[in-house]
Amino acid sequence: MKKKKPKLAVWKFASCDGCQLSLLDCEDELLAVAGAIDIANFPEASRAIARGPYDLSLVEGSITTPHDAERIHKIRRSSKYMVTIGACATAGGIQALRNFTDVKEYASLIYANPEYISTLQNSTAIADHVPVDLELRGCPISKYQLIEVVSAYLNHRKPNLPSFSVCIECKLRGTTCVMVAHGTPCLGPVTHAGCGAICPAYNRGCYSCFGPKETVNTEALAEQLKSMGTPPADLVRMFRSFNAEALEFRQESTIHERED
Amino acid sequence: MPDDSTHGGGEHFILDGKALPDLVQSIINAGYWLIGPAVRDGAIIYDEIKSCSDLPRSMTDTQEAGTYRLQQRSDQAWFGFNTCAQSLKPFLYPPTATVCRATREKQGYSITGPTSDTTKMAFLGVRPCDLGAVLIHDRVLADGEYADESYISRRENTLLIAVNCTEAGNTCFCASMEAGPKASQGFDLAMTEIIENDDHYFVVEIGSQKGRSVVSTLSLASATKEQVLQADRRIRPAAEQMGRSLDTSGIRDVLVRNIDNVYWDSVGRRCLSCGNCTLVCPTCFCSTVQDVTDLTGAEAERIRRWDSCFNLEFSHIHGGSVRHSPKARYRQWITHKLAFWHDQFGTSGCVGCGRCITWCPVGIDITAEAHAIREHDLQAAPVKEKTEV
Numbered sequence A: 001m002k003k004k005k006p007k008l009a010v011w012k013f014a015s016c017d018g019c020q021l022s023l024l025d026c027e028d029e030l031l032a033v034a035g036a037i038d039i040a041n042f043p044e045a046s047r048a049i050a051r052g053p054y055d056l057s058l059v060e061g062s063i064t065t066p067h068d069a070e071r072i073h074k075i076r077r078s079s080k081y082m083v084t085i086g087a088c089a090t091a092g093g094i095q096a097l098r099n100f101t102d103v104k105e106y107a108s109l110i111y112a113n114p115e116y117i118s119t120l121q122n123s124t125a126i127a128d129h130v131p132v133d134l135e136l137r138g139c140p141i142s143k144y145q146l147i148e149v150v151s152a153y154l155n156h157r158k159p160n161l162p163s164f165s166v167c168i169e170c171k172l173r174g175t176t177c178v179m180v181a182h183g184t185p186c187l188g189p190v191t192h193a194g195c196g197a198i199c200p201a202y203n204r205g206c207y208s209c210f211g212p213k214e215t216v217n218t219e220a221l222a223e224q225l226k227s228m229g230t231p232p233a234d235l236v237r238m239f240r241s242f243n244a245e246a247l248e249f250r251q252e253s254t255i256h257e258r259e260d
Numbered sequence B: 001m002p003d004d005s006t007h008g009g010g011e012h013f014i015l016d017g018k019a020l021p022d023l024v025q026s027i028i029n030a031g032y033w034l035i036g037p038a039v040r041d042g043a044i045i046y047d048e049i050k051s052c053s054d055l056p057r058s059m060t061d062t063q064e065a066g067t068y069r070l071q072q073r074s075d076q077a078w079f080g081f082n083t084c085a086q087s088l089k090p091f092l093y094p095p096t097a098t099v100c101r102a103t104r105e106k107q108g109y110s111i112t113g114p115t116s117d118t119t120k121m122a123f124l125g126v127r128p129c130d131l132g133a134v135l136i137h138d139r140v141l142a143d144g145e146y147a148d149e150s151y152i153s154r155r156e157n158t159l160l161i162a163v164n165c166t167e168a169g170n171t172c173f174c175a176s177m178e179a180g181p182k183a184s185q186g187f188d189l190a191m192t193e194i195i196e197n198d199d200h201y202f203v204v205e206i207g208s209q210k211g212r213s214v215v216s217t218l219s220l221a222s223a224t225k226e227q228v229l230q231a232d233r234r235i236r237p238a239a240e241q242m243g244r245s246l247d248t249s250g251i252r253d254v255l256v257r258n259i260d261n262v263y264w265d266s267v268g269r270r271c272l273s274c275g276n277c278t279l280v281c282p283t284c285f286c287s288t289v290q291d292v293t294d295l296t297g298a299e300a301e302r303i304r305r306w307d308s309c310f311n312l313e314f315s316h317i318h319g320g321s322v323r324h325s326p327k328a329r330y331r332q333w334i335t336h337k338l339a340f341w342h343d344q345f346g347t348s349g350c351v352g353c354g355r356c357i358t359w360c361p362v363g364i365d366i367t368a369e370a371h372a373i374r375e376h377d378l379q380a381a382p383v384k385e386k387t388e389v
């Protein structure tokens, strides 16, 4: 008897679609993916939606509206495994910058009729609303990590998704440290691995697209950056980007905001 | 190691500074892939050398805790710089390597590998500390019951050309660790570069038959006794010039009896647990093994990848990681290097290259931390081997 193929669904919340596109970007592997699983819902690829329940749900985007705050519960109920993908889904994304301001004031500046806008004050991660089985970091996610998760799921094994620093990837790659050799501020030592340390390989500091690493020490890095001449305002900006709402980054940026 | 190198006191020859290209050519002609110092992205690293023009001639560096800067020299020295950003480790013990592959068959699966690497590699400009580290790796990786076959095959095909240090950097302390500034064993050739007025030459010491055969085609003149002494005189000041030193007397016991010292909290607060120190350390050998599969489950691969005791998963056992705090991980690193390495391998795990100091993004200094523990030593305390996290 032929085994039934597992059903995969991709769901979108407040996001730019970049992470979903990473799946489409897996051109070489896409055929194998399509052969091994039924794609039941994938808004970037097709409008057709097959009914649940779903074996594996990939969730992109953050929760920013009352409607989405309800919708995520429905999806959770119909998903055996739920994997959130990308900085929006795992930490609220760049749109979580609103969390540091008054969103109503912003809305009134941008929309002619802000009374029609139904939005929440904060942009929050999916895990703040429902239990999540696995989080895939990144802005956007790494397509290799995505394939790794699907492959691990299909082969009933644990995915290899290290949560150590970007520095480890930097050294594995043989890159010269931009912080030590050039004095370029770099967030690699506090950032979760996964991208393969792309930025230092192009002589730039890490922007922390993947958010805080395991047992992160933002304070000691911030001290060092300060002694290298990074002003508090820049420290605020560094910790307040794609993963601004991640707890440790939120705390660190708030400290330097007070200093500014 | 399967090596015929002698232990110093070998024959000495003179190689003219202008004749270095001949030596390079002779190595390449002997079928070696030549690796030596080269500038890349603002630092001197070991890389492929196709000709002498790839070498960082007239370049030097300034190293301090957490900083490295390239600089121009005023002379024409070929090897006028300090330790390279990485050691020979990425070549002799690559960051990632396939251990074996499995292919699914109709029934069961078949396994292939590991493959041995028989590339002939020659390393030019190996600093004595890095040479010492290779000898430590020989002990760790090529000795005993669980020898790494691919490391052994690589080592069987290496040619090591050391360059003794006549200047030392700010983060160097090999003299404290008795690993330099002069190479005393394990090399095929060891050179000392001498620049004096208009004279520019190398005193070349033969360390092995392999080394001898590489220079045999160059018809070099023998060095006079005076020239050999001159080379030694050039090396000696480097030992005094070192920017760091480490008091190794009883260091093992000092660290062991201070496992519970509250001082560790201080370094625990500063350390990022980023792992840079372990990955630049020429003697750190820790690796993890990962299994990966393709989507269809037809192919699987087992990969060895450098790991670090600063990673949480490194000490993950049933129920979680046993070294959760950065403080516990820093203590693991320094006690392994300077204390437990002695128990395990009979030597220190540190050759004093200073890389962990230079390349730590926040400049944590192993010599300063060892010194601080000594300062905070709870003396008379009985030797305790129990580790509490």
Ligand code: SF4
Pocket: A166, A167, A168, A170, A171, A175, A176, A177, A178, A179, A180, A186, A187, A188, A189, A197, A200, A205, A206, B276, B361
């Ligand atoms: S460049 Fe950045 S990521 Fe790379 S080792 Fe240095 S600090 Fe770490």
Ligand code: SF4
Pocket: B277, B280, B281, B282, B283, B284, B337, B349, B350, B351, B352, B353, B354, B355, B356, B357, B366
């Ligand atoms: S512990 Fe530091 S100084 Fe000692 S060998 Fe390792 S990197 Fe070099």
Ligand code: SF4
Pocket: B278, B283, B284, B285, B286, B307, B308, B309, B310, B332, B333, B334, B336, B337
């Ligand atoms: S210091 Fe850490 S990484 Fe280095 S060899 Fe020891 S346990 Fe391994």
Ligand code: SF4
Pocket: B270, B271, B272, B273, B274, B275, B276, B277, B278, B310, B359, B360, B361, B362, B363, B364
């Ligand atoms: S000592 Fe420095 S390089 Fe090593 S883990 Fe700590 S912060 Fe990173």
